[in-house]
Structure formats: structure tokens, C-alpha cells
Amino acid sequence: MNKNLLEYQGQLSSEVRVQLITLLQCIALYNLGKRSDLKRLVGIALELLDNAQRYNVGSDVDFTWHIANGELIVQVTNRAVGTDAERLLKSVADIARMTPEEVNAAFKQQLQEEGFGDKGGAGLGMLQIARKSGNQIRAFAEPVDKDLFICRSEVSASLERTKC
Amino acid sequence: MEELNIAATRNTPAVHYQAHPARFTVSGNSIPENAGNFYRPIMEWIARNGAGLPADCTFEFNLPYFNSSSLKALYLLLMEIKNAMQDRKEHRIAWYVEEEDEFMQEAADTFAELTGMHIEVCHGAPKA
DSSP states (O other), X not given: OOTTEEEEEEEOOHHXXXXXXXXXXXXXXXXXXXXXXXXXXXXXXXXXXXXXXXXXXXXXXXXXXXXXXXXXXXXXXXXXXXXXXXXXXXXXXXXXXXXXXXXXXXXXHHHHSOSOOTTSOOSOHHHHHHHHHTSOEEEEEEEXXXXXXXXXXXXXXXXXXXXX | OOOOEEOOOSSSOEEEEETTTTXXXXXXXXXXXXXXXXHHHHHHHHHHHGGGXXXXXXXXXXXXXXXXXXXXXXXXXXXXXXXXXXTOTTOEEEEEEOXXXXXXXXXXXXXXXXXXXXXXXXXXXXXX
């Protein structure tokens, strides 16, 4: 049995998201122990689930949280329309080219921009994940129908941090 | 002064203003899908009532978890407070951080830098 694996497949509603985050807080605390970066790690999952819920076509997602070899790996798969899939890929590709200083600067600039997107996003999620993960984000989009894509976002984060 | 009393939900914080002593509080997890929709009425309350807030008003933030959409909304709320209280320097912004919580500490540092406000980092739980 892999005691550091959580898999969820099914509907992603606000209530499910809240329950998953609560569960992940417990899983992280009891498997990793008390440490100053627990919220950073759970926050990566929170941002990915936020994005999946906001841009999902339908409401089903696949979500995994996996800790192995000193790394946390979080994956979310959802369906998205073409424009949202393209935006995801572009956002991740743009961030991948940035240095940590550029990621921080872009994050602060975006934070000060007025307003929110049509779907309530702040344009900060992937930048925040990049800051929390050391920019270890990958995104994939596979067409399944006209203007419908299966999108998968994957983040890995090192656990090499000092425990409390 | 209009009342401000929003109860907490599973994904949004409680928001409350009490007059004596003057205290504005935001307390609880803030992980709504659309933080702009949640915080807009609160910003509007500050815009309408800010001039009537006492100079020594305390603004308390105790948010164990929040998403990046809320981070932006909280920045905009702090800027609204800054505008409302600009001539009254006695007010206080208290940002509660759990012990050894780098996420909340970092948020306080970011807000202080970007708003130019003095944000007092407090440990432990705020007074009820």
C-alpha cells in the first residue's frame, strides 16, 4: 500500500474542493509531520483544483496527490474548451522561461492589476504555483472533439525543507 | 454607520464590523471560486463608510487558508482601507499568522511591500 497517495475521480464542486483541501491538510500533516511549508504544499493542490473547477467543461476531474522520493507530485485532469486549453499551455510555457525573480515580479504585477477574469480568476494561480514549486509545472492538452480538450496539469515540489 | 455582518461559510470567511471598540474583522478560510464576487460588497462597504470609521479602528485578518483569487481581492480590500484611512494614521492592520507558517508570513510581507502600509504580524488567535 502506498500511504502517500490520494486519488480522486469524480465531480468537482466547491464543496468537494473544500473537503479535498481539508483531507489534504490532514494527509500532509500526518505523513510529513509539522513543518513550516505545509500550506505551501497544500496550496499547490488548491490552486490546481481552483483552475480545474473554473475552466472545466462538465464537472468531472481526475486528481492525484502523490509523495515519492522526496517530492510531492500533484496532477489534475479536466476537460476544457480550446481557448482555455491554449491559455493554460501558453501560461505554463511563458512561466517556464522565467527566472525565479521574473516569476516574483510577474506575480506582484498581476496582483496589482485591476479586476478579475470572466470566470473569476485573478491570473495568479500558475504564477503562485511556480513560486511554491520552484517552477516545476507541466501542462498537456489533447483534443478529443471539436473545441474540446483534455487538459492535464502536473506540478512537482521538492520536500527538502526543514521541519519545524 | 451601516452594519457589516457576513457569516462564514465552508469556503468564505466571516466579515464583521463592531463599533466599540472599533474593529473590522475578516476571519476564516477564503477559497471561493470567485473571490471578486465575495469581496466586492465588502470593498463597497469600506468605500461608503470609510470616512466614518474611527481613527483608531483595528482591521484584523485571520485567514488560515486562501487561494490566489482571494489574495488579489484582499490586496484590493487593503488598498480600499488605505484610501479610506489615509488621513487617520492611528488605525492598525493586524495580520494573524500561525506559528511557523511561511505562507501567511509571505502574504503579509507581499501586502506590506505592495500597499506601502504597515502590517502588524500577530501570532496566536485574535481576541473573540
